[in-house]
Amino acid sequence: MKTFAHVTDAAKAISGPAVTRAIKEHPEAAMLVVSEIETTLGKIDRAIGVRKALR
Secondary structure, three states: OHHHHHHHHHHHHOOHHHHHHHHHHOHHHHHHHHHHHHHHHHHHHHHHHHHHHHO
């Protein structure tokens, strides 16, 4: 549950306007961050899938 709490806290800290501003001001850096987030969420999703399969 700690991981979920961390993800929830992070999601609350990210606002649409902040993301839009980041993409406008530093598009390359913003896209790298988005890509990193997608990769991490994919890892979490796979880990959850494995745990569910083991039950």
